[in-house]
Amino acid sequence: MSENYTALYEQHKKAGASFTDFGGWQMPLKYESELAEHHAVRKSAGLFDLSHMGEIWVSGPDAAAFLDYALVGKLSAVAVGKAKYSLICNADGGIIDDLISYRRPSPEDGVDKYLVVPNAGNAQVVAAALLERAAGFDVVVEDASAETSLIAVQGPNAEAILLALVPTEQHALVTDLKYYAAVEVSINGQDRLLARTGYTGEDGFEIYLPNVDAAGLWEALLEVGEGHGLIPAGLAARDSLRLEAGMPLYGNELSRHGNAYAAGLGPVVSLAKESDFIGREALTAIKAAGVGSTLGQKLVGLKGIGRRAARAHYSVLKDGSLIGEVTSGQPSPTLGYPIALAYVDVEHSEPGTIVEVDLRGKAEPFEVVALPFYKRQK
Amino acid sequence: MSKVVAELKYSAEHEWVAVAGDGPVGIGISAVAADALGDIVYVDLPEVGSTVTAGETCGEVESTKSVSDLYSPVTGEVTEINDAVVTDPALINNDPYGAGWLFKVAATEEGPLMSAEEYAATNGGEL
Numbered sequence: 178m179s180e181n182y183t184a185l186y187e188q189h190k191k192a193g194a195s196f197t198d199f200g201g202w203q204m205p206l207k208y209e210s211e212l213a214e215h216h217a218v219r220k221s222a223g224l225f226d227l228s229h230m231g232e233i234w235v236s237g238p239d240a241a242a243f244l245d246y247a248l249v250g251k252l253s254a255v256a257v258g259k260a261k262y263s264l265i266c267n268a269d270g271g272i273i274d275d276l277i278s279y280r281r282p283s284p285e286d287g288v289d290k291y292l293v294v295p296n297a298g299n300a301q302v303v304a305a306a307l308l309e310r311a312a313g314f315d316v317v318v319e320d321a322s323a324e325t326s327l328i329a330v331q332g333p334n335a336e337a338i339l340l341a342l343v344p345t346e347q348h349a350l351v352t353d354l355k356y357y358a359a360v361e362v363s364i365n366g367q368d369r370l371l372a373r374t375g376y377t378g379e380d381g382f383e384i385y386l387p388n389v390d391a392a393g394l395w396e397a398l399l400e401v402g403e404g405h406g407l408i409p410a411g412l413a414a415r416d417s418l419r420l421e422a423g424m425p426l427y428g429n430e431l432s433r434h435g436n437a438y439a440a441g442l443g444p445v446v447s448l449a450k451e452s453d454f455i456g457r458e459a460l461t462a463i464k465a466a467g468v469g470s471t472l473g474q475k476l477v478g479l480k481g482i483g484r485r486a487a488r489a490h491y492s493v494l495k496d497g498s499l500i501g502e503v504t505s506g507q508p509s510p511t512l513g514y515p516i517a518l519a520y521v522d523v524e525h526s527e528p529g530t531i532v533e534v535d536l537r538g539k540a541e542p543f544e545v546v547a548l549p550f551y552k553r554q555k
Numbered sequence: 556m557s558k559v560v561a562e563l564k565y566s567a568e569h570e571w572v573a574v575a576g577d578g579p580v581g582i583g584i585s586a587v588a589a590d591a592l593g594d595i596v597y598v599d600l601p602e603v604g605s606t607v608t609a610g611e612t613c614g615e616v617e618s619t620k621s622v623s624d625l626y627s628p629v630t631g632e633v634t635e636i637n638d639a640v641v642t643d644p645a646l647i648n649n650d651p652y653g654a655g656w657l658f659k660v661a662a663t664e665e666g667p668l669m670s671a672e673e674y675a676a677t678n679g680g681e682l
Contacts, residue, residue, distance in 0.1 A: 210648075211619055212594040413593065413620055484597050486617060507619050508596045537615075537622075 183228035184326050184388035188395050192409055200298025202229035204412050211413035215510045218377050218418055219553075221406025222332030224398055225415060231300025232325040232385065233293040233307060237316035240289035244278060246454050247310040249437065251447040252291065255280045260357040260374060264437055264445055265295075265303055266456035270463050271433035272440070273306055274299040275425065277374060279359045292359075292370070292385070294327075296427045310455065326391035330398060331381030331418075333553075334405040339364070339371075339382055341401035342394075356380075365397045376415060378422025378551055420505050420516060423478060423549030429489060429504045430476055430518055436460070438469035439520065441476050441548070474501055474520040478550055479534065479543040481515030484508075487534040487543065493519050494533045494540055500525050503534060509550060516550045517543065557586040559680035560652045564668040566628035568610075569678070571652065572668060579634045579659040582627070584616060587680045589651045592618040595644040599625070600636045600658050607633060609666030614657075616647070629662040 181202045189196070194205035205226065207214060217223045235244060241253035250263035260279045264272050274295045281290040295303035304320040311318050330338055340348055342365045350362050351371070359372035364384060375381035386394060399407065416426070425431050430440055437446050437460065446460050469475045479487060486508045493501035506517030517534070525532055528547045533540035563571040569588035573581035589595065597617040607613040607627035614625035636658040640646045647655035675682050 207593065210594050212596075212645075215619075417619055485599070485615075486597070486622070488622065508617065510596075510619060 181229070183226055184391040185226045185228060185328075185395055188392055189226065189409070194409075194411060197412060199412055200229055200296065202297055204229055205409070207411040207413045208409050211411060211417070212510050214408060214410035214414035215417050217406060217408045218332045218379055218410060218414060219511055220333070222330055222334040222338055222402060223377075223410030223414060224395070224402065224407055225329040225331065225410055226326075226395070227329050227383065228326040228388070228391065229297035230327050231295040231297065231303060231320070231322040232327070233295065233300075233304050234290070234319040234321055235293055235307065235316060236284065236288060236290040236319075237314070238287050238289070239314040239316045240291055242452065243311060243314040243316045244291060244293075245450055245452045246314070247307055248276075248278070249446040249454060249456060249460065251450040252278055252280070257282050258358055258360060260359060260372060262357075262445060264442065265306060266437070266460065267433060268455055268459060270436045270456050270459035272427070272431045272435055272437065273433065274303050275427055275431055275442075276303065279370075279372060281359075299427065324388055326386055326388050327383060328386070328391065328394055328398065329375060329381060329383045330402070330407070331375045331377040331410075332379050332407075334402075334407065335379070335381045338398065338402040338405050338407055342397055365394050376422075376424055377418040378424070378549065379418075379553055416505075417507060417510055420507065420518065421509055421511055421549070421551035423518070423551075425476070425518070426505060435520075436463050436468065438463050439474055439476060441469065443469065469523065471523060473523060475523050475526040476504070477519060477521055477526050478546045478548040479503070479506070479517040479519050479532070480546045480550070481517070482531075482542040482544060484515070485536050485541055486515035487517040487519070487536065487541075492535040493521050493543075494535060495525050497540075500532065511551055515543075521545070556679065556681040557590045558652075559585065559587065559671050559675040559682050561671045561682055563652065563671060564628075565671065565674035566626065566666060566668055568626040568628070570626060570628040572628050572665070579661045580629060581656050581659050582629070583651055583656040584625070584647060585674070585678075585680065586651045587678045588623070589648050589655070592616060592623055593620045594618055595647045598640055598644045598647065598657070600641065601627070601633045603633050603636055605633050607631065607660060609664060616644075625657070627660070628666050628668060629660050630664040630666070631660040631662040633658055634661050635659040
C-alpha cells in the first residue's frame, strides 16, 4: 500500500504525534493522550486533520440526475447549500462506500454542482466508479483529493473558535449555518468552503482548502483556540468519538459484503425516487425479504455489563451459540463502560436482550441497547 | 522516546522486575509497553495468594485502543497487588515504574529476563 502524507504531516510531527497507517495515509493516531483528546472534543474542542478523505467534484447539467443514479439517495432533492449522507453501492447492494455530498451553488444557469466526500481508503475506487457511471450523463467528475486538505474543529467551543478567524460582518453566516449545511466564508483572510458536519457527535465544522494553505490555517486555529481548550486530536479519539455517537465506520460496520438494511441505513436508500439507480433491484429484494428486520443479521449497540471491552471480530453468543460478531468496540471514555457495535441475528436484536461476548475465552454479558450510546445535550 | 529504568530487569513481554534483597519482587509494565498501549483504562491483576508462573498470563491490561495479556516474569506466590492501579489505571501511563506498579511476588524462580540495556536495545527504549 502506498504511503501518503497530508500537507500537515510536519505539524503533527512537531506536536509529537504517533502515526498510524489509515487508508494508505500516515495519519496522527494521537498526540499525547487519546483520552484527553476525546474529552477535549466532548467538553471544549478538538482539531482534526482529515485531509486523507477524498474530495470529488461533480458538475454539469446532469449532475443531480447523475448522482441520483450513482448513489442510493435522492441527491436531486438536496437544496443548494445543504449536505446529504448517502451510500454508493454495487449492483448486488453491497456497499462500496458511505459518503457525504454537498450541493453547491450553480456556477451558471442550468449547471448543478456537488462536492462528494468519500473515505480515504475508498477515494480512488469511488472516483473510478463515479467516472464509469457517468457514461451517458452530461457531467464532469473531477477528483480533487490529492490537492485538497480538510481540517475539522469539533466540540462545543468550535463555533467560538472559528468566529475568531471570520470577519465580523460574516459571523451570521457561521452562527446561522445549520447542521449538514455548507457555506463560503472568509476564514483567516481567505474564502473557504465551511461545512457544519462531523463524525464526533458534537457540534463542529469542517473546512475544505488547498493543501498549500493547510498549515497556515491549522496553526491559526490552534492559536485562537488556545483560550477555548482546543487541542489537536488524532484518529484514536476520532474512532472513540464516532463509536459513542453510534456512527458506522467503513471497513468495520460497512462493507461490500454487507448492505444498508442490515446496517440500519435503510432510510438512506430512496426506493421511492423515480429514476433508476445502481443497486435498486438488489436493495428492493433485500428489503422485501426483511433483511435487518425479520431476516438475517442487524447492526446493534452493545453495552458491557462488566468492565472488560469487546473488540472487533469477537464472537457474540446467546446461550453458548454463535449469533453474531462485534465490528467495533472499546471502553467508552465518556460513559465509563464498554460499548460495541455488532451484527447479531435479528431475533436477538431487541434492546434489553442480554447476550454474551467471547472475551478471549471467557463469555461476558452485554446488553443490546438503542443507538446512539451518547447524544449531546442541545 | 519511552524511558527504561537502569536498575530494573525486563521480560520480553515488557514486564519489569524490581528485586529487593530476599523480599518479594515488584512487577510492573515498562513505559515502552504503556506508551504502545495508549491510555490504560482497565487492569486485571492476579489475586493475592495465587501462584503465578513465569512466561504465563496472569491478567490483562486494557487501553482505549487495545488489550494486552499480562505475563508474569517470575514464578511464585502473589503477596500484594496495587489496588490503586485497579481504581486508577492511568497511574500506569503516568508513572509505570513508580505509582503504577502492579503486583509483588515471593519469587521462587525467574523467567528469562534482560538487563535494561538489552531491553532498551531490542525495544527502542531510552535509558
